[in-house]
Amino acid sequence: MSEVGxxxxxxxxxxxxxxxxxxxxxxxxxLLGGGGVDGAIHRAxxxxxxxxxxxxxxxxxxxxxxxxxxGLPARYIIHTVGPVWQGGGKGEAELxxxxxxxxxxxxxxxxxxxxxxxxxxxxxxxxxxxxATEIAVATVDAFLDKNTxxxxxxxxxxxxxxxxxYRQVVAAHRGA
Numbered sequence: 627m628s629e630v631g632x633x634x635x636x637x638x639x640x641x642x643x644x645x646x647x648x649x650x651x652x653x654x655x656x657l658l659g660g661g662g663v664d665g666a667i668h669r670a671x672x673x674x675x676x677x678x679x680x681x682x683x684x685x686x687x688x689x690x691x692x693x694x695x696x697g698l699p700a701r702y703i704i705h706t707v708g709p710v711w712q713g714g715g716k717g718e719a720e721l722x723x724x725x726x727x728x729x730x731x732x733x734x735x736x737x738x739x740x741x742x743x744x745x746x747x748x749x750x751x752x753x754x755x756x757x758a759t760e761i762a763v764a765t766v767d768a769f770l771d772k773n774t775x776x777x778x779x780x781x782x783x784x785x786x787x788x789x790x791x792y793r794q795v796v797a798a799h800r801g802a
Contacts, residue, residue, distance in 0.1 A: 633770050634763070634779050634796050637742070638789040641782040642670035647738035648702040649695070649782075650729050652746045655684050655707050657691065662749045663784075672697040679705070688724035692732045702736060704729045708747030711754065719761055722747055726765040734775045742780040745788055755791060763795045 641649050641663060651667045654660045657679040659668035668675055674696045682705075685691050690706040706729050709721040725746050733741045743762065747753035766779050781796075783789035 632800070633777060634766065634781070634800075636789050636792045636796065637780050637782045638784075638786050639782060640666070641742055641744055642666055642698055644742045644780065644782060645699040646740040646742045646780065647700065647776070648692075648704050648733050648736070648741045649698065649700040650690075650741065650743045650746070651703050651705045652744050652749070652751075653685065653705040653707055655687065657682055657685055657705050663744045667698070667703060670698055671695060671703065675703065688721040688728070690725065690728040690732050692736060700742070702733075702738060704732050704741070706746060708751055708753065711747065711752040714757075718747075718753065719757070722753065722758060722761050723765045726762055727769060730766065730769045730773070730776065730779075734773055737775060739775060739777045740780065741776045741778075742782045744782055745784070745792075748788075755788060759788075759791050759795045763792070763799050767796075767799050 652663045678693045682691050685707050687707045693703050695701050706725040708725050709718040748755050748758045781792045
């Protein structure tokens with residue numbers, strides 16, 4: 627794991643393996659599982675996660691909901707629904723920033739000191755990685771500047787190319 631900011635780290639690997647207080651799930655609005663990160667989290671957490679998610683009545687784009695971590699090393703899962711990229715003129719940037727902000731608010735309210743995020747909306751939802759990374763880092767950075775919890779945020783990237791993009795954007799934000 628590479629530390630690139632005072633409270634922000636970038637990690638390449640499987641988010642379901644991280645021993646943190648909370649991992650963030652890039653969920654769909656049903657919260658009932660899907661592909662990519664969402665499917666991996668549901669498989670790793672086990673059937674109890676699906677049962678709890680059924681009681682949450684879904685989640686709106688830009689919002690977040692918290693469940694237990696079940697079979698994961700993480701205590702909690704924060705499910706957030708990112709926007710589908712539609713060219714950038716449909717409020718996607720505001721909705722994506724809201725995903726990170728609402729997830730951090732839930733983490734803080736539940737005393738989560740360490741939180742790991744995937745690259746929300748950059749998979750099947752087709753959000754351009756450069757823009758999504760800038761929004762993610764700027765939103766997390768602004769939240770951490772005003773709050774003591776979480777203490778550490780990890781951007782968990784599926785591949786090294788994405789991790790390097792995050793490192794560059796974090797370094798630019800931190801003036802490193």
